[in-house]
Amino acid sequence: MVAIVDYGVGNLFSLKASFGEIGADVTVTSDAEVIKSASHILLPGVGAFSDAAKKLYDSGLWDAVKDEVNRGKPILGICLGMQLLFEKSFEYGEHEGLGLIKGEIRPISEVIPKDLKIPHIGWNALSITRPCDIFKNIKSGDCVYFVHSYYAKTDDAVVATAEYGAALTAAVARGNIYGCQFHPEKSGKTGLAILSAFCETEGI
Amino acid sequence: MITKRIIPCLDVRDGRVVKGVNFENLADVSSPVELAKFYSDNGADELVFYDITASAEGRALFTDILRETAKSVFIPLTVGGGINTTDDFDRVLKCGADKVSVNSGAIRNPNLIYEAAKLYGNQCVVISADVARVDGKYRVFAKGGREATDLEAVEWIKRCVDLGAGEVVLNSIDTDGVKGGFDIEMLDAVSNAVNVPVIASGGAGKISDFITLFNTLPRVDAGLAASIFHFGEVKISDLKAEMARAGIPTRI
Numbered sequence: 401m402v403a404i405v406d407y408g409v410g411n412l413f414s415l416k417a418s419f420g421e422i423g424a425d426v427t428v429t430s431d432a433e434v435i436k437s438a439s440h441i442l443l444p445g446v447g448a449f450s451d452a453a454k455k456l457y458d459s460g461l462w463d464a465v466k467d468e469v470n471r472g473k474p475i476l477g478i479c480l481g482m483q484l485l486f487e488k489s490f491e492y493g494e495h496e497g498l499g500l501i502k503g504e505i506r507p508i509s510e511v512i513p514k515d516l517k518i519p520h521i522g523w524n525a526l527s528i529t530r531p532c533d534i535f536k537n538i539k540s541g542d543c544v545y546f547v548h549s550y551y552a553k554t555d556d557a558v559v560a561t562a563e564y565g566a567a568l569t570a571a572v573a574r575g576n577i578y579g580c581q582f583h584p585e586k587s588g589k590t591g592l593a594i595l596s597a598f599c600e601t602e603g604i
Numbered sequence: 605m606i607t608k609r610i611i612p613c614l615d616v617r618d619g620r621v622v623k624g625v626n627f628e629n630l631a632d633v634s635s636p637v638e639l640a641k642f643y644s645d646n647g648a649d650e651l652v653f654y655d656i657t658a659s660a661e662g663r664a665l666f667t668d669i670l671r672e673t674a675k676s677v678f679i680p681l682t683v684g685g686g687i688n689t690t691d692d693f694d695r696v697l698k699c700g701a702d703k704v705s706v707n708s709g710a711i712r713n714p715n716l717i718y719e720a721a722k723l724y725g726n727q728c729v730v731i732s733a734d735v736a737r738v739d740g741k742y743r744v745f746a747k748g749g750r751e752a753t754d755l756e757a758v759e760w761i762k763r764c765v766d767l768g769a770g771e772v773v774l775n776s777i778d779t780d781g782v783k784g785g786f787d788i789e790m791l792d793a794v795s796n797a798v799n800v801p802v803i804a805s806g807g808a809g810k811i812s813d814f815i816t817l818f819n820t821l822p823r824v825d826a827g828l829a830a831s832i833f834h835f836g837e838v839k840i841s842d843l844k845a846e847m848a849r850a851g852i853p854t855r856i
Contacts, residue, residue, distance in 0.1 A: 411698065411700070411702075413671075413674060413699070413700045414674060414678070414700055414702070417674060417675045417676075417678075418678055420675075446725060447724075447725055517799055517825075518799075519727055519770070520606070521606075521770070521771070522609060522649075522825065522826075523606065523607045523609065523649055523855045524605065524606050524607065525605070543855040563605055564605070564606060585678060586678060586680050587678070587679075588644065588678055588679050591678060
């Protein structure tokens with residue numbers, strides 16, 4: 401069973417529907433016990449990093465998520481949920497993340513030309529830089545839907561980038577930990593194929 | 605590189621899709637849920653639902669339809685029509701909308717944009733403007749294009765973006781329904797004035813109108829149309845193939 405972590409940020413309607421569409425057993429939950437009994441964890445998130453991190457902490461699920469992931473359970477972070485997997489973010493100050501992947505969240509304005517619009521919003525092609533389980537049903541050049549103003553600056557975990565004046569981190573993976581900066585639940589067939597592949601990962 | 609988006613727009617009244625020519629003579633076209641799924645499966649990059657219902661019953665029917673649609677459509681969904689308060693944002697976001705477009709509600713209360721952007725993020729707030737030329741000036745119209753305001757369009761749209769709108773839909777009343785091409789001049793003025801995505805609306809009649817739009821105005825991010833898609837005059841797959849041939853970044 402896939403547990404979508406409900407910690408009070410964002411709209412989980414489409415995410416839940418997309419797992420339903422691919423035939424996965426899915427539950428939206430704010431209960432640590434359900435997260436413990438799940439086979440896969442989905443960490444969503446929209447809005448500002450500090451607000452989301454605080455809500456995850458206040459919900460009492462911060463440690464539950466971290467413990468399960470450290471035990472080897474597969475987790476997929478989406479958008480801000482991916483950013484939360486990192487050590488820290490520089491969105492409006494400096495804030496601590498879950499620290500499951502090395503790296504930090506920085507404004508995309510630091511790396512893209514000034515004439516490009518921010519946020520990076522719309523459909524962009526994935527460039528797969530390393531083979532990854534969650535990409536087994538898709539290929540480089542397939543388009544996915546992005547909405548973000550910050551990106552993950554990381555050396556060791558990038559598995560896909562998207563070209564927007566710079567090669568922005570589009571997806572990361574390390575062991576049982578996966579993250580997508582884009583929204584698979586809004587990326588048509590390509591996105592559903594990524595979610596299906598995630599459901600088939602077995603963790604470590 | 606970000607692709608140029610093609611966006612079918614569904615005007616929904618009492619649970620059915622309608623499309624007027626110059627906002628009048630509405631004609632029933634199809635079921636919103638079926639049409640949305642069809643578009644999603646056939647290459648649409650995003651969908652816009654406008655609720656043009658006047659009654660409370662119609663509004664309840666609209667949210668039901670929206671929920672049904674969002675269950676089976678996995679591309680971004682923008683909802684507009686009758687959005688006057690942040691509670692209205694909440695209502696449609698809970699039914700599966702990703703972005704909410706405001707028009708008359710923002711004209712009455714521009715602070716709505718600021719409040720909504722603070723609650724849901726700039727990316728969630730779309731300013732939709734119906735604009736026509738009046739005495740040589742671009743004038744904003746309210747209430748579905750029926751009521752002239754005192755607002756100058758470029759200034760108004762800039763103000764909305766400053767308040768937190770993350771995207772602009774510019775609908776030219778002058779070209780809407782005429783099928784003679786997008787309003788390049790008006791779109792040029794607006795797209796050069798803001799640094800958020802601009803969606804062109806009003807006037808598309810054939811594939812080459814989209815090619816002209818994107819080739820002439822590189823700062824325009826998307827083209828929106830309704831009846832030419834609903835009546836099958838332009839197939840999205842054909843349109844995108846032509847765009848790709850013309851070297852315009854396109855999601856195929």
